[in-house]
Amino acid sequence: MAYNLTSSPLFSPDPNEGVYAEVIIPLALPRNYTWAIPTHLRANISKGSRVEVQLKNKKYSGIVKTIHTDKPTAFEPRDILNLLEEQPLIYPQQLKLWEWIGDYYMCSEGEVMQAALPSHLKLSSESILTYNEEFGENFSDLNDEEYLVAEALLLKKELKLSEVQQILDAAHVYPIIKGLIEKKVCMVWEALKDTYKQKLETYVHLEAAYHNEENLAKLLNEWSKNKAPKQLELLLSYLHVIRTEGEVTQTNLLKKANASSAQLKGLADKNIVRLEKRSVDRLPTLPRDIKIDFELSAAQVEAAESVERVLNEKSVCLLQGVTSSGKTQIYIKLIEQYIKAGKQVLYMLPEIALTAQIIRRLQKYFGGYITIYHSKFNPNERVEIWNKIKTGETKVVLGARSSLFLPFKELGLIIVDEEHDPSFKQQEPAPRYHGRDAAIYYASLYNAKVLLGSATPSIESYFNTQAGKYGLVNLTERYGNVQMPAIQIVDVKTIITKEKGKIILSPQLTEAIQQSLQEKKQVILFQNRRGYSPYQICGVCGWIPQCENCDVTLTYHKAKNKLQCHYCGTSYPLVLTCAACGNHNFVQKNFGTEKIEEALVEAFPEAKIARMDYDSIRGKNDHDALIKLFEQQKIDILAGTQMVVKGLDFEHVNLVGIVDADGILNFTDFRVNERAFQLMEQVSGRAGRREAQGKVIVQVSNTHHPVLQFVQHHSYEEMYRFEIENRKNFFYPPFSRVIQLICKHKDKNIAEEAANILGQFLNDKYAAYVSGPAEPAINRVRNQYLYELLLKLPKDAQFLRQCKQDILQQVSIVQSNKRYRSVTIVADVDAV
Ligand SMILES: Nc1ncnc2c1ncn2[C@@H]1O[C@H](COP(=O)(O)OP(=O)(O)OP(=O)(O)O)[C@@H](O)[C@H]1O
Numbered sequence: 001m002a003y004n005l006t007s008s009p010l011f012s013p014d015p016n017e018g019v020y021a022e023v024i025i026p027l028a029l030p031r032n033y034t035w036a037i038p039t040h041l042r043a044n045i046s047k048g049s050r051v052e053v054q055l056k057n058k059k060y061s062g063i064v065k066t067i068h069t070d071k072p073t074a075f076e077p078r079d080i081l082n083l084l085e086e087q088p089l090i091y092p093q094q095l096k097l098w099e100w101i102g103d104y105y106m107c108s109e110g111e112v113m114q115a116a117l118p119s120h121l122k123l124s125s126e127s128i129l130t131y132n133e134e135f136g137e138n139f140s141d142l143n144d145e146e147y148l149v150a151e152a153l154l155l156k157k158e159l160k161l162s163e164v165q166q167i168l169d170a171a172h173v174y175p176i177i178k179g180l181i182e183k184k185v186c187m188v189w190e191a192l193k194d195t196y197k198q199k200l201e202t203y204v205h206l207e208a209a210y211h212n213e214e215n216l217a218k219l220l221n222e223w224s225k226n227k228a229p230k231q232l233e234l235l236l237s238y239l240h241v242i243r244t245e246g247e248v249t250q251t252n253l254l255k256k257a258n259a260s261s262a263q264l265k266g267l268a269d270k271n272i273v274r275l276e277k278r279s280v281d282r283l284p285t286l287p288r289d290i291k292i293d294f295e296l297s298a299a300q301v302e303a304a305e306s307v308e309r310v311l312n313e314k315s316v317c318l319l320q321g322v323t324s325s326g327k328t329q330i331y332i333k334l335i336e337q338y339i340k341a342g343k344q345v346l347y348m349l350p351e352i353a354l355t356a357q358i359i360r361r362l363q364k365y366f367g368g369y370i371t372i373y374h375s376k377f378n379p380n381e382r383v384e385i386w387n388k389i390k391t392g393e394t395k396v397v398l399g400a401r402s403s404l405f406l407p408f409k410e411l412g413l414i415i416v417d418e419e420h421d422p423s424f425k426q427q428e429p430a431p432r433y434h435g436r437d438a439a440i441y442y443a444s445l446y447n448a449k450v451l452l453g454s455a456t457p458s459i460e461s462y463f464n465t466q467a468g469k470y471g472l473v474n475l476t477e478r479y480g481n482v483q484m485p486a487i488q489i490v491d492v493k494t495i496i497t498k499e500k501g502k503i504i505l506s507p508q509l510t511e512a513i514q515q516s517l518q519e520k521k522q523v524i525l526f527q528n529r530r531g532y533s534p535y536q537i538c539g540v541c542g543w544i545p546q547c548e549n550c551d552v553t554l555t556y557h558k559a560k561n562k563l564q565c566h567y568c569g570t571s572y573p574l575v576l577t578c579a580a581c582g583n584h585n586f587v588q589k590n591f592g593t594e595k596i597e598e599a600l601v602e603a604f605p606e607a608k609i610a611r612m613d614y615d616s617i618r619g620k621n622d623h624d625a626l627i628k629l630f631e632q633q634k635i636d637i638l639a640g641t642q643m644v645v646k647g648l649d650f651e652h653v654n655l656v657g658i659v660d661a662d663g664i665l666n667f668t669d670f671r672v673n674e675r676a677f678q679l680m681e682q683v684s685g686r687a688g689r690r691e692a693q694g695k696v697i698v699q700v701s702n703t704h705h706p707v708l709q710f711v712q713h714h715s716y717e718e719m720y721r722f723e724i725e726n727r728k729n730f731f732y733p734p735f736s737r738v739i740q741l742i743c744k745h746k747d748k749n750i751a752e753e754a755a756n757i758l759g760q761f762l763n764d765k766y767a768a769y770v771s772g773p774a775e776p777a778i779n780r781v782r783n784q785y786l787y788e789l790l791l792k793l794p795k796d797a798q799f800l801r802q803c804k805q806d807i808l809q810q811v812s813i814v815q816s817n818k819r820y821r822s823v824t825i826v827a828d829v830d831a832v
Pocket residue numbers: 294295296297300321322323324325326327328329454455479647648649685689
């Protein structure tokens with residue numbers, strides 16, 4: 001099914017008859033409300049239009065979902081106040097996507113809208129406007145009303161929309177605010193993303209008049225030598241720098257020209273140059289240029305051709321290529337084809353913040369054709385990207401799951417790289433959607449194709465290939481025909497340490513590291529726990545310090561000398577005295593990345609060692625900086641969490657150590673085997689990617705765990721055959737669909753009662769499919785007690801729809817009881 005992008009013109013109703021619009025506003029309402037379209041707006045409002053509406057005493061910008069003539073009977077609809085753009089803000093495909101996500105993931109379209117639109121496009125009375133420092137103070141282009149608001153903003157730096165209303169004393173403020181945002185005088189502050197801080201830099205531009213060679217020559221020739229010779233010198237320097245470097249910052253220019261800012265200001269006052277303050281994070285504008293300078297290997301050519309063949313027949317193809325087989329290279333060739341055919345491509349990655357390496361790789365080939373969409377970007381930029389995608393100007397977008405909400409004009413292909421990665425699923429808040437699954441739906445609306453890629457596909461996707469729903473293409477050899485790394489299992493049970501705890505560096509691992517260092521190779525050590533040690537125990541009575549807000553032991557962070565809860569983030573001072581027995585004899589149990597780093601420094605004093613986890617990486621650039629250092633071999637050993645795994649490509653790593661595999665194998669989740677395999681295979685995949693075969697050492701005490709063998713054989717198929725039997729026997733996905741319901745309340749009894757009532761109802765109607773309510777392993781987080789129900793439902797669309805409806809209805813019945821009104825009930829469809 002494909003939709004016509006030009007929205008259908010309004011039907012022409014009887015002028016005396018009312019016309020109404022169902023409007024989505026960014027709130028979690030159980031349903032959308034209806035407003036009347038006043039006569040003067042009828043000709044221009046269509047599906048997808050952005051309008052200003054009032055609900056109770058608050059105003060919102062909302063999106064028109066449908067237009068009809070059925071007058072609501074229960075209430076007198078109010079008029080829509082304003083139409084904010086002539087053209088619809090979003091395409092019909094997006095309305096469809098929002099609706100699908102709302103239905104499928106059991107949330108409101110308002111919640112989807114909240115996630116889908118950049119903050120600048122969703123205004124409400126509570127929105128806060130902040131002054132945009134980049135704008136400067138030149139208000140000459142503003143009209144009277146805009147001027148009033150801009151002046152107030154310059155003074156106060158931020159204003160609530162309700163305050164703007166008072167300043168203007170007008171009913172219709174949204175169009176004025178829209179104008180100010182478009183002119184970049186202000187931005188909408190995003191409460192959740194307050195980490196965003198602009199760093200500004202002043203850029204120097206030649207005024208437009210001197211872009212003309214003749215004018216410029218005249219200016220230079222007629223410059224009288226004795227008047228401001230320093231400025232002339234500065235101007236000549238500028239002309240030199242702009243030619244060689246493309247862009248000129250004030251700092252750079254003044255340094256190169258050995259000039260002062262007063263001299264630069266002199267040039268600006270003469271209207272020769274113009275100074276512009278701009279955020280330094282902003283992406284450089286690269287020329288739009290495709291430069292593909294590599295050839296695919298024979299195996300890659302075959303795989304690429306198979307992908308094309310499959311996509312001619314099916315909408316979705318899974319490219320299963322072992323680690324370092326060059327899947328990215330195949331994507332690059334495919335992207336090139338789509339660009340040349342005038343189509344847009346969305347390249348989705350699990351965590352964009354961790355993928356600077358891939359961004360660099362793609363920019364090298366596609367230059368300005370590639371755009372990155374990122375929640376860390378300045379809101380102005382996000383709207384700019386939004387608009388360029390909507391007009392079709394931007395051809396390729398690289399982004400995490402939220403890039404799915406962009407308004408593509410001619411979407412041709414979605415690539416979901418590392419499709420198995422659990423971070424494609426949004427956890428909190430709603431919409432709790434899966435980026436991969438929503439991508440498949442979204443693509444279908446454009447008749448676009450989807451390419452899923454992974455060395456270790458999700459069981460669900462692989463199952464779909466076996467069922468014939470998706471095509472499957474295999475790439476079984478590494479690029480350059482390097483052998484897959486050899487896996488050595490080290491039984492840590494047999495190694496006794498001084499402290500009778502788990503060993504961090506077994507003799508085998510130590511020796512292997514030594515050898516790598518001698519050969520001038522690099523080492524990655526993986527541990528899925530950060531901090532120094534995950535708990536400390538009183539050596540006398542066994543008491544363990546816990547978080548006050550969560551049912552969780554506290555992790556010791558040595559560098560900060562603090563205890564920290566990894567669930568709510570609260571820090572505590574170190575506990576030296578046991579709260580139970582008063583002794584001072586704590587033992588640090590188990591270990592995280594910080595302790596590994598310490599052990600490495602001790603064992604290899606000559607080596608350069610670095611740690612990569614959420615404690616050592618702060619800003620968005622830290623990660624890339626560390627990766628670059630590792631690429632340039634300025635680091636010998638890198639110890640880290642999942643962060644060291646995701647799709648990274650290093651040339652000189654020949655050894656990988658999985659320091660504590662038991663920590664991966666002992667989860668209680670039904671996906672544990674799948675996850676453990678994926679994680680270990682992916683970590684292993686970082687070794688020996690270029691020349692000779694690499695080596696992986698897995699330290700583990702549970703040496704008979706079946707997953708270890710699958711990893712040792714690098715055999716996804718063995719893992720799949722083993723796991724699919726389990727899933728079938730216990731009726732887990734892909735044989736069923738799971739919906740997890742969680743009741744949360746600060747009073748344990750109330751949470752439990754609400755869960756019981758819900759459970760009772762579900763058990764009456766869906767007994768065969770319900771387990772719980774039960775307390776999860778961690779039953780209190782942020783002072784909220786948790787109770788969980790799990791439904792494993794047959795995959796019958798009709799049946800599922802009914803069941804979801806019943807659940808939602810029941811949730812609202814439970815919450816209509818005063819006692820349970822404040823119980824939070826979360827439904828998570830396809831929970832991961
Ligand atoms: N045809 C080719 N020409 C030149 N270099 C290539 C080619 N194919 C792959 N490579 C190089 O081999 C390395 C591995 O490729 P790539 O990172 O694409 O593998 P991958 O399949 O994505 O691996 P993973 O699943 O581990 O992320 C990269 O450095 C890549 O540049």
